[in-house]
Each structure stands twice: as C-alpha cells, then as structure tokens.
Amino acid sequence: MLLRDVLAVLNRLAPLELAEEWDNVGLLLGRSDQPVQRIMTCLTVTAATVAEACQENADLLVTHHPLFYRPVQRLNDQSEEGRLALSLTRAGIAVYSAHTAYDNAPGGINDQIAALLELESVQPLRPALAERQCKIVVFVPESDLARVSDALFAAGAGVIGQYRECSFRLPGTGTFFGTEQTHPTVGQKGRREEVAEWRLEVVCPERLVDEAIRALRSAHSYEEPAYDVYPLRPGYRPGGAGRIGHLQREQTLQILLQKIRQHWHYEAVRYVGEPEQLVGRVAIACGAGGNLLSDAIRAGAEVLVTGEMRFHDLLAAHAEGLCVVLLGHYSSERFAIEILARRLAELFPQLTVWASHRERPIIRS
Numbered sequence: 001m002l003l004r005d006v007l008a009v010l011n012r013l014a015p016l017e018l019a020e021e022w023d024n025v026g027l028l029l030g031r032s033d034q035p036v037q038r039i040m041t042c043l044t045v046t047a048a049t050v051a052e053a054c055q056e057n058a059d060l061l062v063t064h065h066p067l068f069y070r071p072v073q074r075l076n077d078q079s080e081e082g083r084l085a086l087s088l089t090r091a092g093i094a095v096y097s098a099h100t101a102y103d104n105a106p107g108g109i110n111d112q113i114a115a116l117l118e119l120e121s122v123q124p125l126r127p128a129l130a131e132r133q134c135k136i137v138v139f140v141p142e143s144d145l146a147r148v149s150d151a152l153f154a155a156g157a158g159v160i161g162q163y164r165e166c167s168f169r170l171p172g173t174g175t176f177f178g179t180e181q182t183h184p185t186v187g188q189k190g191r192r193e194e195v196a197e198w199r200l201e202v203v204c205p206e207r208l209v210d211e212a213i214r215a216l217r218s219a220h221s222y223e224e225p226a227y228d229v230y231p232l233r234p235g236y237r238p239g240g241a242g243r244i245g246h247l248q249r250e251q252t253l254q255i256l257l258q259k260i261r262q263h264w265h266y267e268a269v270r271y272v273g274e275p276e277q278l279v280g281r282v283a284i285a286c287g288a289g290g291n292l293l294s295d296a297i298r299a300g301a302e303v304l305v306t307g308e309m310r311f312h313d314l315l316a317a318h319a320e321g322l323c324v325v326l327l328g329h330y331s332s333e334r335f336a337i338e339i340l341a342r343r344l345a346e347l348f349p350q351l352t353v354w355a356s357h358r359e360r361p362i363i364r365s
Contacts, residue, residue, distance in 0.1 A: 004032040014102040018239045023100045024066040030094025036060050041341040042356040043334050050084050052358045054091045066097040109286045109336040110243040116263045124240025125295045132206040138227035139174050139197045151219035155212040157204035168201040185221045242292045243284040244299045250280035253323050264331055272314050273323030279303040286332045307332030330361040
C-alpha cells in the first residue's frame, strides 16, 4: 500500500480544512508514493518516539502535534527538531500530523471526550465556517447558453455539496444601445435593441471567481458580457473548535470530577470551582483551552473541561462563575491517539498499526 492511500483515509477522519489557520498539518515529511506497511501513532515527536519508530521499522509516524510549528529555515543537527527530522529521514519514515484538524473533526478528540462524559445535544463550541461562496449571474443569448455554462463548470463553478454542474436558468429580454465605437454581436449599433437572453446563475467558491469570470468572458460571444457577482453569507460545515453539551442530569462538580478520574485513571485532576456547585452544561476544549474561554462563557457553559489554561484565564473564568477542570494537556489528548491507532488498524487490517508504547507525560505529580 502507498502512503497516499493512507493519507486519503486520514483526511476523511480529520479533514485538514478543519485545522486552525495557524496550524501546520498534513504530510510534513516523506513522499506520498512511498510504500507503507507499519504505522505508529503518538502525541508528540520526541527522541523517545522517534527511537521507537526507528527500532520498530515504522514507515509512517502519525503524530498529533506537528513536527514543525514554524517555517523551517535550517534543517541540521543544531536543533532538536532538526535532529529528529534527520533521524526520521535517514530511516525513511514519513510524518503526518493532524493536530487541530483531529481536535475539531466530527468524531475527533473533543467529540470523544464528550462521549466519555456522556454528554447530550453536543454541538461545536465555535462552528467551522464553510468556504466562502459567491453567486455569478450572467446574461447570455440562447446560442451561447451551453458554451458559457460548460466554461463556468470547467472553472469550478456550479458545485453544491456532492452535486456538480448546478445552475439556474430563466429566459428574459435584454436591451442595449451601442455607440459608434461598438461592434455588437447581435443587432445594430446606434439604436436600442431588444434581445432574447437567458439569465444563468451558478455558485462559485470565492477563490475561483476570477478564473470563472475569465472563462465566462472567453466563452461569451458578446463584446461586453453583462454579469454580476454576489457574495453569499457564509454557512457552516460539520465540525468546529471545542464542544458544548448537557450532562444527562445536573450534578455537582465533585461527582463530575469522580467520573473524569475514573475514565482517565488520573487522580491529580486540578479544577477551579466549588465541589458542591451544580453543573449541567459542559464545554470541552482538548489541549490548551484558553482561546475558547470566551466562547464557553457565551454558550452558557457551567464547567469547561480542558487540558490546560493560563493562570489569568483561570481567574477570568472564576470571575464569571465558570468552573474549569484541567485534565493536563497530555491526558486530554493522548487517549485519542490510542483510539486513532485502533481505528486505522480496523480500516487497514493488512497493515501493522500501534500507538507508541514508550511515550510518557513529561509533567509528573
């Protein structure tokens, strides 16, 4: 099996377009055409996980945290990430990082935490905006209708979900008065003309509008085609940052903490709030959740379950009466790396897939 086949499945599990803009996700090291037989998952690329991947002859390392966060200016042995990247390259091991794409994906880490807590009516805390779309409207004579439609479709317009070549057409009448400098395709200059035309409408991704207009003008027989471009209100796509939902019944913070300790086998859970405070509406933000604090407050959350937060964010949460449960960054995400390994093993029974056996949290208690 080739790496590109595995990448296609990873992108379905954690669509890269759901990653945060600042993130660095996808195939970070390796060739998409290299063969893959052995896959290891881990939370972070460290000396320990790289040594394990090399010793176990892994072909692909699927990590949560990216090997490179910032643009790489030098790749040498003078930095830790450089040494790790060189070791992986020498061993022929590719690196794929999902990070916030996996956090935000339907069925991703935040959804997995929501499932462990048995939350109901779970929704993204910050829904993911769909790609910006525009509506292109052009007026064409019947003789141009098929040619202009085909040109717009070929340029990427007319896609709605899984449907392609979508358009709306309405017959009507157009008028024009050509000056002496014009060369009209139909009618004559120097007088007002009435022409039977079709109103052709298609949706188009904003990033493809310029290309679609060039294609439209090239296919249209008019010297000056009449067309409009309307920006459309952005919609939402499945997934998004964080989650918000309800416990099956209201309970004290202390009872919720007991459930969390049982699921995570982690006694050192830290929290902000009174143990006897009643909570029912729960927000979730795996990893570092400070950037979703204001979203949780606006959504009416009574407790935010996250990995870690800055001290002053905790003060702000406390001032708003919002309880916060700190699982630890490692604990809030590592369990999902094991789930991902099991999922990949189910999807690729012909491959050997495992979660790192040597990865450990560096913060101890």
